[in-house]
Amino acid sequence: MSAKFKKRYNKRSLIISASVILLIIPAIIAIGVKLFNDRKYNLISFIVTFLACIPFFAKFEQRKPRPREILCISVMSTLSVVGRLIFVMLPGFKPVTAITAITGAFLGPESGFLTGALSAIISNIYYGQGPWTPFQMLTWGLLGFIAGILSKFNLMENKIVIILYGIFSGIVFSLMMDIWFVLSIDGLFTWEQYYMAIIAALPFTIIYCISNVVFLLLLYRPIGEKLERVKLKYGLMQN
């Protein structure tokens, strides 16, 4: 691909991202506040979370990735879905976040986001789509993205950072799902109900944190080495 060609594609994805973030999302929030008297939190947040994923998707689509990159992301998201099946006997103890984070750390923030978001879609094709799908997409996607950014500064090599990241991601995931839960109760968001939801979900939050830390510590090196090897052997994700 020539440099000029590439530049044009980057420009197009930038326009899409900018218009989604700067125009469409504020417009939808404004419609929610003005027209519906600020009473449709559930619908508006459902749409906004979904739209928030679009800039990442648009950038990837415009870039025209090679088959090897496509397959790599596809394999990693499938693995996180199948991982849910391997550990089915332990409720809440799932490697999805860990695998997303490792993908993000070794294959870059963009791959991390895509692996996380697509894992949510694919696993919900099996376990059932619902209003929670966009929330899971955005949360797992962003967690993968954050892991990618952290590893750009060589922070993910540090065991303490990994443990902190595991706890952080468990809490973030739980908090995001609590937002969805509170919104689904009465279509409104009140802090009172949110605190109640957080307290009610505390056991799950703890299991998420523990499972993330365990999986990250146990899987980070082995999967990382495999990804490094594939990257080196086949020249993946060099751009």
Add this chain to the structure above:
Amino acid sequence: MMKASAFESYHPIVLFIFFASTIFFTMFLTHPIYLAISLAASALLLSTLIGLKELLKTTLYTMPIFLLISISNPVFSHRGVTPLFYINYNPITLESTLYGLAMATMIVSIMLWFRCYNLIMTSDKFICIFGNTIPILALIISISLRLIPRLKDQIKRISNSQRTLGMYTDTGNILEKVKSRIRILSILITWALENSIDTADSMKARGYGLKNRTTFSIFKFDKRDIVLLSIILLLILINIIGEIQKYSSYHYYPYISNIDLSLKATFYYISYLLLTILPTIIEIKEDLKWQSLKSKI
């Protein structure tokens, strides 16, 4: 188990527009009549898809959610002007009780609609719709859906060979269990990554990403799809007009508004009813047709 459905055989785009609009309207309209219609229609469609017995099972499953939401709202929210009784000097108001009931109805009908969606919109249809707008992501999803059964198969093989080596544990403490599962996962990853490179190379060899290549789709957009799609779009339009004219808006706070039963309002209720029970009508029509054909033989 789902039986063969007539509605399912329509083009995915028609199906998707139907589900998107009904789920959108259900989340959007808090008018009690609209909510009741949506709940009834989703339950009807689900019963034609999975039978009455399964529907009852699903209803039992959603009951706790219904109760939780309808009870928690009046307990947390003290808005409204008609107190029914007091708990700890906090009024339980008529308005917030009704609002809780309305929200519980909304959530349960959204769950039922999504259940129907999951039964009807199988993964191939999902990919058919998004194959044009997000081709690469749709491709990733479709590859993954193929990979899942392959990986499951591979897991079985790996764990069998691990068992013969004496390294796989079904018993023992949690740490041992987790460790043996992680070893399987690790072996699986090596295999999957190597294998994926093969697939990628073979895709490239067959000209993936070249110009003028088309994608295969098994779904055809027929005349009947156009008919159904135009009916759905017309009904959506009527409902949007009804919303703009405020026939479908309803206020629970500070006091509940009256239900409009004028002729014009009833017209909009019926148009919403028609939109939501459209698939059920198709199912019943097709069922009757089949019965009459069967009796002729």
